[in-house]
Amino acid sequence: MSGKTLFDPYTLGPLTLSNRIVLAPLTRNRAGAGFIPSELAATYYSQRASAGLLISEATQISQQGQGYQDTPGIYTQSQIDGWRKVTDAVHTKGGRIFLQLWHVGRVSHVDLQANGAAPVAPSAIRAETKTFANNSFVDVSEPRALALDELPGIVNDFRQAAANAIAAGFDGVEIHGANGYLLEQFIKDGANVRTDAYGGSIENRARLLLEVTAAVVAEIGAGRTGVRISPVSPANGISSSDPQPQFDYIADQLNALGIVYLHVVEGATGGPRDVAPFDYDALRRRFKNTYIANNGYDLELATSRLDEGKADLFAFGRPFIANPDLVERLKAGAPLAAFNPATLYGGGAAGYTDYPALAGTSAQ
Template sequence: MTDRQLFEPYALGAITLSNRIVMAPLTRNRAGVGFVPSELAAEYYAQRASAGLIISEASQISQQGQGYQDTPGIYTQAQIEGWRKVTDAVHAKGGRIFLQLWHVGRVSHVDLQPNGQAPVAPSAIKVQTKTFVNNAFVDVSEPRALELDEIAGIVADFRQAAANAISAGFDGVEVHGANGYLLDQFAKDGANTRTDAYGGSVENRARLILEVTAAVAAEIGPERTGIRLSPVSPANGISASDPQSQFDYIVAKLDELNIAYIHVVEGATGGPRDVAPFDFGALRSRFRNGYIANNGYDLELAASHLTDGKADLFAFGRLFIGNPDLVERLKVGAPLADFNPATLYGGGAAGYTDYPALADATGA
């Protein structure tokens, strides 16, 4: 098998992708008033529609779920209509796009929360990390533990957000169960010290992530449902004493739901792949459908892992920022452009929609 097979179609759940290259979700903090996707967002995503699948930037399922300034939501009619412009633009270019749904849990700030309330979490444990609010990076706020009778409302918010995403024209949704956000917080004992049905054992700590995924799949179909996991990433101060047993169990249960894919951050998010011992092959063996591999991939490593059957699809993140036509560049072996770190978060077209495609950059 050669890297040529990375650029061949792949059947994922209810849709067929034009290739096996996935655009990973990338937070860009450019939503407009009401946390509606900006007018530029449609152009930004359409420029990258040659990806086999685009997974959108994470979008909060409620105001309570927001953790950063100017991130888009998917809980109001205006947000649905804003996202419709994005999906229409991507589909017009022949692309496929899923919406990533998140609730950040304790990774938030009171200035973003309804009525200035404390962020919520499985347990009242403040994490040493920062968020972006009021145009600055600041420490997150002290959280409060969710009451048992509040948890069903979180599940309902995910379900409604999934329905809204389909109304907005998305091909499916990805549940954000990674990177130290709410569902990951429940799954890992470094953040979850509950003693009720959602804490303690492997099974109890997996309960919320599985309930949410089951609710989303029931709402829009398992074939249009995926989930992102990061078993050993320390992102946002998260930790677990038993990641292998925890995620072996979670993935086996996700397989029973017959969802379209698992999207796995292999190692530390945006960092080393060998941050901690973990058998990712064990997750692969427990899941019958698509496996999207993420973290530190280049063309050579992706081709090698495809040949070895370690993954089906490969997610690239920041490379898509400066290279809107990343798929074509990889296919022909063209040079890859850098991106400007100063324009990653917030702002307008600069560093967002003004990166040229290869033909434009070379004058071809």
């Protein structure tokens, strides 16, 4: 027995976290005009600031990176100013918050792209999935393959977005390399059939993620840079013929870059943990800094994995939606409220900021 608990403080790079519980990124589709975080977002995140670390909803690095209606951006000054209200509110409560940087790639629709352009991807392979546009779920559009000379611009968009996040007051950023979005589309051979330096071998397919990460590290520092991966998740129609060697290699390379954490979706995103064989402990051994475990965790499983030394921090997603005081409820052994599925995406305060804290806990 290690004697560690989820409620112990934890040192994450230059930060001291109040506990080992992480708010996982949760898309809520409530950004306002200009893809600026809504006025309610500051309340929403500050209500959950008792988590050791908050990771924001996925936030597009450019208009091209958008894949869903009413998701926020981090590429204009107005968006930076909107996010500053969120970070100020979280910091006032003593919380720590990272911004998740997002380019959806092929998981988009022409109606969300400038001038109705096709979404971009490593290869012109349409994803078998839907997105949310024009207030309904629709099939994603046929993508076009990115030209080789466009990739430095993608890298630079991530770098600039990281700089903008720090300008907005975030404590760091998480690069979204999971769930079937652009960086994972390059990583996994079900979406990438390129024959240039970004396709074919596991090294080539990892190249864009690693170039993005290196650029972000150079801009804001390794101690403020995390990466999220989902080795076997089939989210958004993604697939891989070689996940173990692919992600063993990625873990080694990210370790060499010195990033502060690796955030791993274990199993199918939001679904079963045993969707496909994978040795997550191998990633844990290869990556020497903080390992954040994600997917299907409750207090019992997280405590067990912590005691076994299998992870350092544990991300909770949907339990945080209806339980802004989730940390306090878990610590007290209190019951958890259920969320309303009808108000998960879009709308206003209902199902967003109006879930009450348990009597006697600290969320407001």
